[in-house]
Amino acid sequence: MTGISAIDGGLSYHTRTLRQGPLADHFQQLFPLRTLHEVDFATIPCLLVPCRTNGARLAAHRARLMHYVEKGGFLVVMGETRPDLFLDDVGFRTIATNYWWWLEPxxxxxxRISAPDHPLFDRLSEADLAWHVHGTLALGSMWVTETLARYDGEDGGPIVVDARLGSGRALLTTLDPIYHHGSGFMPATTRFLEGFLPWLAQTVDDRLSGCINLDNGQATPKSRPKGN
Known part of the structure; x- marks a missing residue:
């Protein structure tokens, strides 16, 4: 078990990734989307929004999700969720998807990996990020951002962004590995999750073990979240 919780949208690929197989061991708690209004976000070290979760339904929780990040939460948002619908100052642009690029000469x-020194890329290569690109991200000035990976094709832009807000953090991507892994195709997506989820679990564990909250650049003691 880890400190990672996830929203369960109830779709087949969510079930196969979050509840079945070895990747399920990375998740401590699963919250059905329909019951999210009952969840106390303050008790959750890390909340993951899986691929193709209905962003329009998450819009009702926009204020709570923003408060969660600002007060020290770690929010991870996967692709095809329309984060612009449920997070402030986040833009998303859909681009034409090239499904057959691998057949081209x-x-x-x-x-392209933009931040090769980021610890995530101790576990992932560019090949592990390459299957399809559905869109790009644009975060506004309220966030302190680092672009980790980008799409350099036509209409290119950031596709993985590590962002800070208040004492919290959000990692957003337009990639949709849970959808493909849970649907049983695109081996790169399984490789992505096999690298990404252990990195995320270690990152969350390190944060809990240190019990540190960064406030205006200064390290100050932080209480361990309830239930951990």
């Missing part, structure tokens, strides 16, 4: 989707 010298095939190159155009995904």
């Amino acid at each position: 010298d095939a190159d989707l155009g995904v």
